[in-house]
Amino acid sequence: MALLLAVLLLPLGCSQPVPEPPITLKLYQSWELQPGDTIAGRRVLGGLGDISIALEGNNVYAPFRGKTQRDRGNCLIFSSPEVPAYLFRLCGLDNPRFGTVNQGDALGRGRSLQFAALRKQPNGTWAIVEPAKEILERTLTPL
């Protein structure tokens, strides 16, 4: 019965998601320049704490079932109830996919990826931390 309902509801899930306003994350580290900022007329693609990966046109994938939103720098912010206290920020994707995603769904592709893992601090800000290789591997390889 659940399956039948899921099939009936499938077309709804595939419809265009309502565009959400970008989220603003308050970072624990207050660096002057963030991805999306402009310096001397040039766009900042990554900052301290981002890991740059040569994506060379390949896809990145949702490491878990979750949700993607854009931030003010037009980067993709991935969150999942499976990894409480963490967010992942993916910058550099050409056509990022926003909305509800399943584990393994393609989130977008691009020439290079700037990846940051953000951990929630007790004061509500988000600290950029060093991501484990496991998370990057999940993000870079299809299921």
Place this chain on the structure above:
Amino acid sequence: MNNRKLYRVIPKQIVAGGSALLAVALLMDFHVLPSFGSRKNGSEACQRVVQSQARLSREQLARLLTVPEGDRKQKVREILKDPYCELSNLQIRAGAPAQREAYPMEFDPQTWLVVLYEGEQYAGYRINAR
């Protein structure tokens, strides 16, 4: 005459009974607990059921919200008690292995609370509405 009356009554009862059964079946179908995740290779499935009777009350949830992230795991466990299950272990931050424990809500078993610990430290929670 009596027979005809009887025949007219029975279908209604069957319809009513059938509807009730269907309703019960629907409810049961949607409240099967262990199917936290349907994908076998996904990380969201319970790896080990700890306490199959575990349900989280509103009061426990309210008390959890008073615990700041970074506090001791023990403190959170005292409030939440044993989890329904453990999810697969993960490493999200380099050098910090994480454990995740899940609790279905008493008032809505389709909604789960996932708590994340890093060692003996409580890292945070997320509510998973399905």
